[in-house]
Amino acid sequence: MSTPYLGDFEMLVALAVARLAPDAYGVSIQREITARTPRSVTLGAVYATLVRLEDKRLLAASDSAPTGERGGRSRRVYTLTAAGKKAIARSHDAVRRMMDGLETALGHA
Amino acid sequence: MREPAPLTRGDARLLAAVTWLVPAPYGDAIAGDLAETWAAGESDAHASDAIDAVGQCWGALGARVVTRHRAPLAVGAVFGACTHLGAWALWRAILAHVPLRADHPPHLAWMLGTSIVAAAIAALGWQLGSAMRARTAPPESLA
16 A cells, blocks of 8 residues: 555644654643644544544554543553554645645745 | 642533544543643643544544545445434533633534534435435346
């Protein structure tokens, strides 16, 4: 199967997982995206995207031990797979190629 | 970030509802994440957060079933019924147990909208199924 391209929000979630490893889970991913981008992100949207990326085998998940802070519930922690890293690079490369030569036109000189 | 606060009994009951309503195996993790943000004081809109998480996850599950299993006839009815039932159960749990803040009322419009859309999807699923069965049935003279 060829490496898939990532959508806009999928890319943000995958990059957040890469930044937060090995402590990437729903809340920490939501905080990272909110802190680094002007986007308002809901937990439900983050989890829906995590499930989709896991289905595509771009992320791997494991459950941590339950903690009292979380009402006795465990964390579902995510890491990038080799295919996930390749998908990030491929998607970024595609955007970079499309941006080539447009710096002036788009006002990013 | 504010100091973490202990979860109230209402919070715990709402989290239990989320755990039950979100498709496995994510319910427990999502309920834990909501508990963590509430305890840290990052969100005052508890009921809205929970409803949103449940709705998003069921939406994602429905899309996954349609694309992976290619079952458009049955899926409309099943997904519509599940969404409706889930939203109704969560709504009941919120009304019964959670002290709601006056400036964050539950999204009644969201609930009504979801119910109407769910009913429409279910009806469409049944209509399509009936139409397909009628088209593929043998003529009466051959039956």
